[in-house]
Amino acid sequence: MATLPTYLYTQKDPDAGTGLFASEAIPPGVEILRVDRPLVSVLDTPHLKDTCSECCLWLPENGYGGDSQSKRLRACQGCMITKYCCKECQTKSWKRTHKYECKIFAKLYPHVLPNTVRIVMQLLLRRKAITLPDPEWRAFLDLQSHVEEFRSSQVTNEDGLTTWHTIELMSQAASSYSGSKEPVSFTQTLTARILINTHTLTTSTLDPLGLCLSPYSALLNHSCTPNTAIIFSGSTLTLRSLAAIPAKSELSISYVDTTNPSLTRQSELRSRYFFNCTCSACSAGITNGLPDPRPDHNFDAIKGRAVAIQAAASTLPPDREAALLKRALSFLSRYPPHRQPNPSIFHTAFLNAIGTQSWAIALSYALKAYFFIDPLHYQLSWHPVRVVRKWVLLRLVTQIIGLVSAGDGRIKWLENFGINWQIVAMGFFQELSDGARLSHGSNSPFAAEVKAFGEGAGMGRDKVERILLEEEWAKLRKVADDQRETLREEGNED
Ligand SMILES: C[S@@+](CC[C@H](N)C(=O)[O-])C[C@H]1O[C@@H](n2cnc3c(N)ncnc32)[C@H](O)[C@@H]1O
Structure with a gap:
């Protein structure tokens, strides 16, 4: 993309610098900007092993959450570092970037330069090669x-x-490995500009994969109540509207986690992006439409303990990690589930349960987010985060249907709730297919994958009656609540 689309324009503000504006009114849930390939992008070091360096097809070892194609990645025989899903991707990557960096990577093998050094180096090498x-x-x-x-x-x-x-240090490394003759101060400014302007490159299910830079989407200023969101599909970046945007309005994204209270957001924005956020939510002390919690020393002490436990847990084997996370959650159980760090610890515990194939536990954590966390943090029912989490839930429920029919003992606890899993799956599929059209776009590969999955499992044929769904949803709430009660009891005992 050489220029911006005609309905977007830039405008300077004395405080926020240049921002991106829409000249026309934009409805919610539509594509505003598409960048087929950002100017430069790199994978995080762990993802060099499980993701195609060209099209970003993600094939994680456990297969869960990754792209479902039955492809295999092959390493570049020159450096043995970058991997590709097919010959075509390898050739494209070679022509654009990899021919400049392959020998450098090979010399360092098996060591890999950090992602920020690799992205600066990519710019320097391609600039040298014009x-x-x-x-x-x-x-x-x-x-x-x-x-x-x-x-x-x-x-x-x-x-x-x-x-x-x-x-x-990063500039020195990028400069010397790339053999750049640019002055030191130029490379340092380039590195600083990269740190300010890169986006996290993610899968279409919002799993972080790396870093990318597109000078057009980098023009988006921040708001804690953003009216747009960036969604990736492979290596293609799209900007989509989250709300109705009036003509001549500024487009915004959020640079930070909007589930944190305003003081946390402001301090992160000051230290990482050097500005004081004066958005309406920060000015009114609001977090996703809810007033910030009042200062509370007891909470601060408990939060400190829980966060320390979460950090310690991340270094342990999965079973011990799970026990510690449960303990951290039990400390916080008298505070609402949507108050950080509860959502963050619930999510880590969910990932741990998926990793250990503890499907019933994973389901209870996912339902906690579905009922008690996500609707409060993201009021838009088709917010990308909610849609992606429903996708995970749908696949989890499908897994459980398989385990039920196999009489698998790991989901015994769930039998107490008398749930009709077929109806639940169809309900999630309905919500998801409506949402994905707006969050990702009806022509997106994500929407196509959801549709194919649902139709393949026979879910696409009939709409389930509302009354039947409500019955099952009441049971699902009990699954999420049951675990909340357990955690509260453990918290009180402590
Ligand atoms: C990714 S850049 C956005 C483009 C930038 N405005 C420019 O002119 O290059 C991020 C920088 O923009 C500025 N910025 C972004 N959002 C802002 C906001 N809400 N208020 C004040 N400054 C903001 C800050 O200086 C921040 O470091």
Whole structure:
């Protein structure tokens, strides 16, 4: 994409710099911008092993949550680092980028440079080879870098290095490995600009895969109540509306997790992006439409303990991790499930249960988010986060249907609830197919995958009557509640 679509324009603001605006009214749930391939993108180091470096097809080892095609990834025989799902992807990647970096990666094998160094290096190498499209490169250079703010920032990472020291090290590495002759200060500013302007590259189910930079979508300023969201489909970035956007309005995305209270969001925005958020939610002390909780020392102490347990748990084998996460949740059980860090710990516990194939437990955590967390954090029923979580729920329920018919003992606890799993699956499928059209687009591969999955399982034929769904939904609520009671009891005992 060499330029912006005609219905988008840029406008400068003395505080926020350049932003992206719509000249026409935009309805909710439509595509606003499409970037077939961002200017540069890299995979996070662990994903170099399980994701195609060209089209971003993700094939995780456990198969859960990844792309379902029966493809295999093959490593580049030159560096043994990047992997591809087919010859065509390998050739495309080679021509655009990999021929410049393959020998560098090979020399370092089995070590891999951090993703930020690799993305800066990609820009330097392609600039040296004069293969960067000029309009995009110039648009990139116009973006804010905050290099002076980075230089004076006292923020440190877990190794105690200031952000500026880290930028110096990353620039030095990118410069020397790429053989760039650019002045040191140019590469440092380039690195700072990358840190400010990259998006997290994700799967269409919002699992993070890496980093990417498109100078057009980088123009989007932040709001804690954003009117758009970025959705990836493979390596294609699309910007979609989350609300009706009046003509001549600014488009916004959220740079941070909007489920955190306003003080947490503001402090993150100040330290990572160097601005004070004055959006309506921050000004009114609101988090996703709900007033921020009042300051509470007891909560702060319990939260500190729970977060420390969560961090310690992440280093342990899955069974011990699960026990510790349950303990962390039990400390927090007298606070609402939607109050952070509850949602974050529930999600980690859900992933742990999936990893250990504890399907009934995974279902109870997923239902907790479905009933008690997501509707409060994302009031839009087709918000991408809610749609993606419904997709996970649908697949989990399908798994449970298989286990029920096989008489598998791992889901015995669920038998107490007398649930008609077929109706539940059809209900989730209905909600999901309506939502995916708006969140991802009716022509998106995600919507197509959902449709094929549902139809393949015979769910697409009839609509289930509302009354039948309500009966089953009441039972599902009990599954989510039952676990909440258990956690509360454990919390009180402590
Ligand atoms: C990804 S860039 C967005 C494009 C940027 N406005 C520019 O002119 O290059 C992020 C930077 O934009 C500015 N910014 C974004 N959202 C803002 C907001 N809501 N209020 C003030 N500044 C904002 C901050 O300087 C931030 O570091």
